[in-house]
Amino acid sequence: MHPTLTPAGVLFTNHLPLYVTAQVDLYADDTTITCSADYKSMHKLNLNNSVAEIQNWGVSNKLPINVDKTDVMIVTGKSIESKLDFQPSGKFSDHELVRNVSSGTLWGLDIDTPLSFSQHKGKICKKLSQLIALLRNMRVYPLKQRLLYYTSIIHPLITYTSVIWSCCDKESLNRVLKLQKRAARVICP
Numbered sequence: 001m002h003p004t005l006t007p008a009g010v011l012f013t014n015h016l017p018l019y020v021t022a023q024v025d026l027y028a029d030d031t032t033i034t035c036s037a038d039y040k041s042m043h044k045l046n047l048n049n050s051v052a053e054i055q056n057w058g059v060s061n062k063l064p065i066n067v068d069k070t071d072v073m074i075v076t077g078k079s080i081e082s083k084l085d086f087q088p089s090g091k092f093s094d095h096e097l098v099r100n101v102s103s104g105t106l107w108g109l110d111i112d113t114p115l116s117f118s119q120h121k122g123k124i125c126k127k128l129s130q131l132i133a134l135l136r137n138m139r140v141y142p143l144k145q146r147l148l149y150y151t152s153i154i155h156p157l158i159t160y161t162s163v164i165w166s167c168c169d170k171e172s173l174n175r176v177l178k179l180q181k182r183a184a185r186v187i188c189p
Contacts, residue, residue: 019057022050027107039076047072071101076113109161117165121172127157128179135186146187154183 016031017024023034033054037045058065103112103119110120131154138146158180166173 016054016057020050020053022053030107032106071104073101073104073111074113075111075115107161109164117168118172120161120165121168121176124157125175125179128154128176128183131157132179132183132186135183139186139189143187150183150187154180 014026016026020033025032025034033047033050035045035047035050055065057063103110105111110117110123112119135146135149135154138149158176
């Protein structure tokens, strides 16, 4: 294909952040809007301005916004969650965005309101257990192949976004560490 030709149906959304005053993060077909405020001034947090800006951008670019895939989540941390008495709201056309969720997935990381990452760690531990069971079946293979399986399949699962979720409670980290040690014992019996 000639580089100056644009295929039909291709949509470029990279200029969306230029039209929205809130922080906008784009990744593939995922758009995240981030607004922040001190917990004492949360009532001043107005999502309607950002939502209206996105809606105007969508209308001018003939791109409908899928309200069913739009959620609102307040991330507070553990200490502020109990002090907060605020429910954000926003509107896309006639649709109210009242679907406040307590957790959501962003780029493969499960984020929850108090930033405990408990759902994410549970998924990791379940997946690690399944992968270690497969590794057990590989005991008949040479050590080099078992190590290759670990470094290409198991290790990335443990380290992906670990910089973010590793600040969690020690009990959850110990679960992941025990599974990592179990994998090491299966590799080198």
